[in-house]
Amino acid sequence: MNRNTTCRAFNFAYNDLTSTAYEFSIKLASIITRHPALLHIDISKTNLKREEVLFIGISLSNSKTLLSCHLTANELPYYERIFLRSVIAARVQFEIKSLAAKKIVKSNKERN
Numbered sequence: 547m548n549r550n551t552t553c554r555a556f557n558f559a560y561n562d563l564t565s566t567a568y569e570f571s572i573k574l575a576s577i578i579t580r581h582p583a584l585l586h587i588d589i590s591k592t593n594l595k596r597e598e599v600l601f602i603g604i605s606l607s608n609s610k611t612l613l614s615c616h617l618t619a620n621e622l623p624y625y626e627r628i629f630l631r632s633v634i635a636a637r638v639q640f641e642i643k644s645l646a647a648k649k650i651v652k653s654n655k656e657r658n
Contacts, residue, residue: 551582559590559616565600568620571598584611591619596626603630 556577563570571594578587589602599622606615622630 553581554583554644555586557588558592559588561592563589563592563594568595568598568601570594571601572610574604578602578605578615581609582611584609586614587612588616589620590616591645594620596621596623598635600626604633607634648650 565571565623570592574589576586594602599617599620603617612638618639
């Protein structure tokens with residue numbers, strides 16, 4: 547994947563990346579940090595262990611191009627997710643919902 551400079555999205559969701567030597571997480575972290583054009587990566591439900599998800603997550607801050615990463619349904623407990631969000635300074639995904647709750651954004655019914 548490092549040789550393909552035009553690839554913008556990498557979707558490995560719902561594939562089993564179980565390993566004993568963490569080779570998949572090492573390779574994914576390498577791709578994340580070195581790929582010149584990668585914008586989106588989805589590794590949801592890949593059976594990655596806690597350490598692997600944290601390793602990949604920490605590598606996100608070293609990417610110069612990546613905009614989004616989906617890590618849903620991997621083995622990462624609540625407090626580790628909070629830790630990872632704070633380490634990489636992740637933004638809230640549903641920011642628009644909070645704007646709607648504050649009545650800053652109006653629905654079509656409210657506009658008419």
